Amino acid sequence: MERTPPEPRAGVLRTFGYPDAEVHVTVQPRTLAWRASRAGVFIGGGVLVAPVVALVPPHAAWALGALTLGLVLGLRRWRERATVTALRGACPRCGTALSLDRPVRLRPELSVPCPRCRHTATLEVPSPPGSP
16 A cells, blocks of 8 residues: 555646646655556566467467566556646636546646547646655
């Protein structure tokens, strides 16, 4: 279970040609143990699945695919230092309330689609003081 509490932060939604909109986001910091365990599960899963799928012709292609997929998904989890779990705000273009369908990895610029006007706003969340 994750031991670090989620952090509420202020963010900005930007859409070219429209004024910025402030939003409230909840960010879940990820510990080294969480990242390592999730990465290990995906990489280990790829290693366990590879021999099974290698029984299907063309043998090497399926095994390499399983290993590659496990490695890629494991590296994505390893790089996930924080997760955006909630978002409250309005679309900068049309004012529709926006939210996230599911938790997503916090990236320097995260795309948030508007269900009404179909434009994509870019979410920027500043780093908290003292973080790298």
